[in-house]
Amino acid sequence: MLFDLSGKVALVAGGAGYLGQAICLALAEQGAVVMVADLARERAEALAADIAARGGKGHAVELDVADEASSQAAVARTVADCGRLDVLVNAACFSVGKSLDDLSAEEFDRANRVNLTGAFLLAREAARVMPPGSSVILFASMYGLVAPDPRVYQPPMTPNPIEYGVGKAGVIQMAKYLAVSWGERGIRVNAIAPGPFPNSAVQQQHPEFVQRLAGKVPLGRIGRQDEIAGTVVFLAADASSYLNGATLSVDGGWTAW
Numbered sequence: 001m002l003f004d005l006s007g008k009v010a011l012v013a014g015g016a017g018y019l020g021q022a023i024c025l026a027l028a029e030q031g032a033v034v035m036v037a038d039l040a041r042e043r044a045e046a047l048a049a050d051i052a053a054r055g056g057k058g059h060a061v062e063l064d065v066a067d068e069a070s071s072q073a074a075v076a077r078t079v080a081d082c083g084r085l086d087v088l089v090n091a092a093c094f095s096v097g098k099s100l101d102d103l104s105a106e107e108f109d110r111a112n113r114v115n116l117t118g119a120f121l122l123a124r125e126a127a128r129v130m131p132p133g134s135s136v137i138l139f140a141s142m143y144g145l146v147a148p149d150p151r152v153y154q155p156p157m158t159p160n161p162i163e164y165g166v167g168k169a170g171v172i173q174m175a176k177y178l179a180v181s182w183g184e185r186g187i188r189v190n191a192i193a194p195g196p197f198p199n200s201a202v203q204q205q206h207p208e209f210v211q212r213l214a215g216k217v218p219l220g221r222i223g224r225q226d227e228i229a230g231t232v233v234f235l236a237a238d239a240s241s242y243l244n245g246a247t248l249s250v251d252g253g254w255t256a257w
């Protein structure tokens with residue numbers, strides 16, 4: 001069965017976030033055992049309980065991808081608690097959100113530490129224990145492909161920050177490097193570049209901003225959480241067994257024109 005994930009174990013970093021939650025629920029729905037890993041331990045534990053309440057298998061672990069030892073521990077804990085590791089999803093992210101002129105070197109480094117170094121370290125640790133047939137899914141962004149249109153980010157919205165976009169561009173290249181490095185071991189590595197998926201609070205508080213985002217999308221609307229989850233399930237499952245080193249844009253066509 002192309003999309004069946006029964007018998008597979010998935011570690012989802014940033015799993016308690018807006019998109020991460022939908023990803024964890026979808027992976028569990030397809031039969032995967034899901035380790036929800038997040039800096040926010042309580043939210044991760046609540047989601048694992050929710051997965052169990054829906055009849056799935058959910059575990060939780062606190063994880064800071066910026067900390068090498070924490071990534072090592074999360075991978076070890078996944079193997080100890082769940083028996084194996086077949087799917088790594090890294091949806092953790094960090095940005096400072098200041099204007100270019102105010103951004104300090106330390107803040108720029110901090111974002112790179114999470115979005116680039118952290119993504120690499122966690123993938124490296126996971127690949128050490130993943131069997132052939134495994135799948136690594138990194139999270140890039142449309143802003144790793146194109147720069148934000150400043151007209152969309154009128155006050156009170158802050159501009160989409162540079163440390164975020166340049167890190168996401170790096171993630172796209174990282175997926176290619178890891179894919180060619182681990183291909184012979186049967187570990188596939190791909191990235192997803194989401195378009196505009198503002199979370200529920202932003203949708204409620206800033207409808208005019210959401211409208212400006214939607215206006216940039218050929219489909220004429222922002223994305224729903226489950227529209228990322230489906231692509232993650234596809235990349236995790238045998239349905240994508242010959243897909244390697246790719247970045248899939250899930251953006252309603254934002255980057256198509």
Ligand SMILES: NC(=O)c1ccc[n+]([C@@H]2O[C@H](COP(=O)([O-])OP(=O)(O)OC[C@H]3O[C@@H](n4cnc5c(N)ncnc54)[C@H](O)[C@@H]3O)[C@@H](O)[C@H]2O)c1
Pocket residue numbers: 013014015016017018019020037038039040063064065066090091092093094114118139140141142193194195196197198199
């Ligand atoms: N939502 C969007 O519109 C959008 C667009 C493009 C790309 N993305 C990417 O998709 C992914 C998920 O986005 P989201 O909207 O769910 O973001 P989110 O902020 O809702 O979730 C991110 C999660 O990562 C966790 N996290 C932060 N730092 C961490 C760290 N050091 N270690 C472990 N966990 C950490 C947070 O606690 C949070 O739960 C991110 O990589 C993001 O860059 C999102």
